[in-house]
Each structure stands twice: as C-alpha cells, then as structure tokens.
Amino acid sequence: MPPNKKYTKDEIVNIAYKIVESEGFENLNARRIAKELNASVQPIFHNFTSMEELKNTVYEKIYETYQNYMERVTEKPAYKQSGLSYIQFAKDHPVLFKILFMKETNNSPESFIINDSEGEDIIRRGQQLTGLSYEEQKKFHVKVFIFTHGIACLLATKTVKLEENEIEELLTNTVLELLKGYKEERL
Amino acid sequence: MPPNKKYTKDEIVNIAYKIVESEGFENLNARRIAKELNASVQPIFHNFTSMEELKNTVYEKIYETYQNYMERVTEKPAYKQSGLSYIQFAKDHPVLFKILFMKETNNSPESFIINDSEGEDIIRRGQQLTGLSYEEQKKFHVKVFIFTHGIACLLATKTVKLEENEIEELLTNTVLELLKGYKEERL
DNA sequence: CTCGTTATATAACATATGTTATCATATATT
DNA sequence: AATATATGATAACATATGTTATATAACGAG
Numbered sequence: 001m002p003p004n005k006k007y008t009k010d011e012i013v014n015i016a017y018k019i020v021e022s023e024g025f026e027n028l029n030a031r032r033i034a035k036e037l038n039a040s041v042q043p044i045f046h047n048f049t050s051m052e053e054l055k056n057t058v059y060e061k062i063y064e065t066y067q068n069y070m071e072r073v074t075e076k077p078a079y080k081q082s083g084l085s086y087i088q089f090a091k092d093h094p095v096l097f098k099i100l101f102m103k104e105t106n107n108s109p110e111s112f113i114i115n116d117s118e119g120e121d122i123i124r125r126g127q128q129l130t131g132l133s134y135e136e137q138k139k140f141h142v143k144v145f146i147f148t149h150g151i152a153c154l155l156a157t158k159t160v161k162l163e164e165n166e167i168e169e170l171l172t173n174t175v176l177e178l179l180k181g182y183k184e185e186r187l
Numbered sequence: 188m189p190p191n192k193k194y195t196k197d198e199i200v201n202i203a204y205k206i207v208e209s210e211g212f213e214n215l216n217a218r219r220i221a222k223e224l225n226a227s228v229q230p231i232f233h234n235f236t237s238m239e240e241l242k243n244t245v246y247e248k249i250y251e252t253y254q255n256y257m258e259r260v261t262e263k264p265a266y267k268q269s270g271l272s273y274i275q276f277a278k279d280h281p282v283l284f285k286i287l288f289m290k291e292t293n294n295s296p297e298s299f300i301i302n303d304s305e306g307e308d309i310i311r312r313g314q315q316l317t318g319l320s321y322e323e324q325k326k327f328h329v330k331v332f333i334f335t336h337g338i339a340c341l342l343a344t345k346t347v348k349l350e351e352n353e354i355e356e357l358l359t360n361t362v363l364e365l366l367k368g369y370k371e372e373r374l
Numbered sequence: 375c376t377c378g379t380t381a382t383a384t385a386a387c388a389t390a391t392g393t394t395a396t397c398a399t400a401t402a403t404t
Numbered sequence: 405a406a407t408a409t410a411t412g413a414t415a416a417c418a419t420a421t422g423t424t425a426t427a428t429a430a431c432g433a434g
Binding site for chain 1: 281285288289290291330333334335336337338340341343344345346357361363364365366367368369371372
C-alpha cells in the first residue's frame, strides 16, 4: 500500500561512509547526507532512529573495511602480511585508521591483543620462524607491533610518505635486525 | 578612566588550555570558558577578536608545554632522553600529544625532521655512540623514531599502560637490539 | 565631583545541526 | 476504483555556539 522506497538504508549508509572516509565523523550531518542523496532529511530518520544509530552503522562498516584488509592472503608469510596489511590500511584509508586506532574511545588494535586464542596462535606461528620461547616471542611480537603501529600512524597523519616497496623493506629489515640483535644479546 | 580589568588575557587562555588539555578542542567554546571564569562571554571577545584567535593562542601554549618536555636535561644521554621525553609527554598529556602529533592539520613531529641543522646535529651525536656512517645513522635514527612514536601513540590513546621504568627498558633494549642486529647484518 | 573611556553583563541575532510535526502522494490490497 | 499506509518534502522547533548591540558601571583625569 505504501509508495516504493526511493532511498534505501544501504544507500544512506554508503553516502555517510564516503563522507566519513574523506572527512571524518566531524563533517557528517543529516543535511549533508540528504544533499548528496538529493533528498530531504526524512529518508534518513525513516531508516534510522537517530544520527547516533546511523553513525554506529557507519562505524561497523569501517571496521569491516579494516577486516577485509587483515584477511588478505598473499604469497607472503602470514606473519609479515598482517603487518603490511595493517600499514596498507592506514595508507589507503588514513581517516578510517585514525577513527579505529588513534582515538581512545574505540577498541584497541586487536593485532596487539595477545590474550585471546587468535593472539596465542599468532605467537605460536611466530615461534616457528624465530625459534624463540613463547614468552620471548610474545615480547618480540609486541616490539614488532609497536614499530608497525608507528609506521601506520605516521602514514595516517601523512607525516611521512612511503611507497609499498619502501614499507616492506623497512618493516622486513627492522624485524630481522630486531631478531638478530635479540639473539645476539642472549649469548 | 576605564574600570579595572577583572579578567585578563592570561586567565582566559589558562582556563581554555585546561579545558583542551582534558577534553580536547571539541569541547572548547565561549560559554564554557565564561562559566569557568564566572563571567559572561564578553571578556573573551574583548581580549580576542574571535574564538579562532583564542584557539591559536592555546595551540601555541600546548606547543610550549611540549617544548618544555623536550628541553629537559637529565643525567641520561641526550639521545636517549629525547625519546623518553617525547614518550613522557604523550603519557602525561595524551590529549595534547594527539593534538600535536596525531592529526594531519598540524606540523610533523619535529624530532623526525632530519633536514634542518638541529636534525643534523642529532645524527652526528648519534654517530659518536653507534659508530655508523652519516647515512647509516640517519636510517637508524628513523627506525628509532618510528618505534618511539609508536609507543607514544599507544600511550596517548591509552591502548597500553606502561610505567616509566618499563618504558625506559623497552626503548633501551629495542634500540640496542636494532643496532646490534644492524651491525651483525652488515658483516 | 564630574565626565569620558572601556570592561562587563544581558540579551539578542545568526547559523548549524538533530529531530519532528504536518501534509501530500504513490501503490498494494480490497 | 477506493483506500489505508508508509514514504518523502517542507517547514518548523530545540539546542548549541559564535558573535554583537546595548546598557551599566567603575575609575582616573580634569
């Protein structure tokens, strides 16, 4: 009995996502979305109870984008690829990276959480490459993550500019040096 | 002939600075300052042409706070102390650190700039400790800074919690391992 | 003491933004 | 074809915030 929908929930979220991706949540508001949708604000409040709810939906979509990066499978070792993916996400989507990992309101970088089962798995797989004990590998993993996060943050704020091959070289060299240096020191 | 001032420029800036320090620029507005000043908004607009100008003044004060940290002299080697100060600033003033170094609108971390004369000086002094060539030391310095920045960002977002002694141990160990690993690799 | 200058309070205006009331209308069901 | 109802446009309301117009009053110069 009602007229057909001219604007769907998905369309609205997609437009909101694009705005946030380029300008952050600060510039997201009902009238701005309506304008880019060529509509009034009504479709927004028909599909969402509030802007708050819409923002939460956009946030989830941002997290999905991040997860897609982290699930990437390549010919590179998984351990290395996960760091590269984290950095690549920061480089490709600086605003989204800042939203997810450079504000305290949000969850911590899950690659850093080593207390869950997935974290344990990462440590164990790392051990096979380094030959370190579980505790040693855990510490090593933290250091590698801090370095990775450092690069990602610098790219997200556009403080530095690095090409993909430079990133891989920098990360690989550093990890190897850290490992070698640690083993050397143990003697 | 005019009545005495009840509210000075400095008082206003100090209150604004405190608000920003704890809640960021997002929560800084004229009425909020006026309230904490127990005044109307008039003293603000008498002393500043606009909120924009006041914000710029607060920004300068933030930068001064940062500089005070970086100028600290201790019994530790200057090279090491500068990294520790950078991190300590992030730990003590997370919101201010984010304003200065985790947004792209602002200047890049100057500790990272190695093209000015002060940067060159840092490299040279580092060389005396490591024995590396100028170009090698430059690369080493970048790696150390990335790691330092990584720790600082994680502390500023409260993703990790570290005590001063843990920070120093982590940074020192990592730098030594990086150096040893690099030298080892050169062979 | 009187007066002119200016600091301050009050209140208003302008704009931005979330939200909603009201009304018109398209369309599936009857 | 008539109707009930969800969809959407328009416009309004509420609030937040920057900014300013106006009035008041304090205080030093005369």
